Each structure stands twice: as structure tokens, then as C-alpha cells.
Amino acid sequence: FTLGNGVDRANASIFETRRQNYKFLSRNHLTDSLSVASGIEWLEDDVTKSTSQYTQQNRTTKSAHLSTNYINEAFLTEFAVHYDDVENVASDTTFNLGLGYRFNQNNQLSINFGEGFKAPTFNDLYFPFGGNPNLKFETSRNKEIVYKGFYDVGSLVVNLYDSEIDNLIVWIPDSNGIWAPQNIGKANISGIDASFSISYGNYTHKITASSISSEDAATGSQLMLRAKQHYGYDISYSGGSFDLFAQFQHVGERPDTDFQTFMPTMLDSFTQVNFGASYSFDNEWQLKLKITDLFDKSPTLASGYNSGGREFYLTLVHQNLF
Secondary structure (H helix, E strand, O other), X not given: OEOEOOXXXXXXXXXXXXXXXXXXXXXXXOOOOEEEEEEEEEEEEEOOOOOOOOOOOEEEEEEEEEEEEEEOOOEEEEEEEEEEEEOOOEEEEEEEEEEEEEOOOOEEEEEEEEEEEEOOOHHHHHOOOOOOOOOOOEEEEEEEEEEEEEOOOOEEEEEEEEEEEEOOEEEEEOOOOOEEEEEOOEEEEEEEEEEEEEEEOOEEXXXXXXXXXXXXXXXXXXXOXXXXXXXXXXXXXXXXXXXXXXXXXXXOOEEEEOOOOOOEEEEOOEEEEEEEEEEEOOOOEEEEEEEEOOOOOOOOOOOOOOOOOOEEEEEEEEOOOO
């Protein structure tokens, strides 16, 4: 519902998306070491219930994939092929190949190569106040090296990656100040992620850190709304039926465009604390509480937009496996 500035809720504009999604997945183990998986998916987005008139009111995406992996005491291999057909956009076939080697029970190194395909979202293309029906789909070529170590005191995962993206989709203002998605040509995103986990008694600690370089290949400038540094610390407690967790997240400065002056600006870094708890009554019923932005810091995530601030989620889960 869009209201305010003299428009009351009764006369608010409505943006409503209805989604239907059907998916079939299958996995077969041909031997103890070799397995094959496949799947098909049908997805439809429909916005006919919205009061604003979209030039296109529904879109269907059809997908299929086939993958195989082989695992023995020393080697791990995986190969996957994925096909996507997005109505009125494009169809594309992408692949991923992964090779891993276990030096021993505690150390593993893997190398992954792959291609990516990302279609513009429905609003990217058809949003009544800034959609761009001429957008091209994104493609990417990705390389990754991953180390996993398992020790008496905990585990360590280090991930180095590099991605080259063509036709990256970014919402930016034009010369008239109208925000709309554009393809910016080529972009390079590379970085390193590291996480270390340690468990002691009923407590688990996890430390994460990321350093990311994201650049427009033509200008060398940092991509909009992408921070170079991310840090985190999680602590969780498991006491049988009762679980607790606290999460500290730090996000560095991010470049943006000021929504009033249309000049470049830099959004401040921020640290956010999240909290959660859950209680299991039995094997079927569970009550969960989650609080995001516990201290209501309300960081600016994008120029001109208020953040959600402190949010509470209370969830009752019933699971009956038969």
C-alpha cells in the first residue's frame, strides 16, 4: 500500500504480486560414490491485482537442471547444467564444475568454475514508475577456490572468488533524476571470505570476515551500495528444548546517489545486533522469537529510504513427518 502526502489508506495505491511455483526434484544414487540429480520448475508472477497498470501483467519462468557428483575418500567432483527460459526476456544454458581433494580427514581444497544467468526482475522491466523493458539479462563467469579445515578446537573455511559480469543491472538516476534500472556493461567482483567456528559445551561461536572489491570495469568506480568490508560474530546456545542466539553484524561504507541532489554520496558504516530464541514443546511444535536491529539503530541502507528499524517476529511451527 502506498499512501501519505495527502493520500489516506482508503485511497492508497496497491502493489500486489501473486506467485505460483511448482517444482519437482529427483536424486538417484547409482553407486555409493556416484549420484545423479535432476529437476524441473515452473514459476509465474502475476500483478493483475495491483491498482497501477503494468505494461506486462504476468510472466512465466521455466527451468530445468541436471547434475552429477562423485565422492570417494580423496576426490570430490560435481558437474551441473541449468536451463532457464524467462518469458519475454531470454533463455540460456549455464554450467558449473567443481573439483575437490581431501589431503586428509582435516583438510580439503576445492576449485569451482561456473557460469551465471540472471534475468531482470518483473519490476526491473515493467514497474510503472521507472521500469526499463529494454534491459538485457546478466551473465557471469565465476572462479572460486575454497579451503575447509576441521580441527579439534573448531573449523575454518576460506573462500577466494572472482566474477566477471556482463550487463550488470543497477538502479541509477538518469539526467532528469528519474530512477530506473540500467545495464552498466561489465563489472568485476572479487574478494575473500573467511569464517571460523568453535563449539564449547552448549555454546557455539562463529566469526566471519569479508573483503570485497566490486568495480565498474569501464570506470573503475566502486559499485553502488556494495560495501568493501563485512564482519560478523554469532554466538548460540543449545540447551535441549531451548535455544538462543545473538548476532553482531558490521557493514562498511557504501557509495550511493543522494536522492535529493543526485550527487554521489557515501553511506555510513553500521553495526547491527540481532537476537533470537526458540522453544521446542515436542518433536512437532516449536515457538520462535526473532528480533532484528535490537538496539533500533535504523541504519540507512539506501539514500532516501527509511530502514525498518527494530522488528519483532514470532513464529509457531508445526512439523509432522509421516
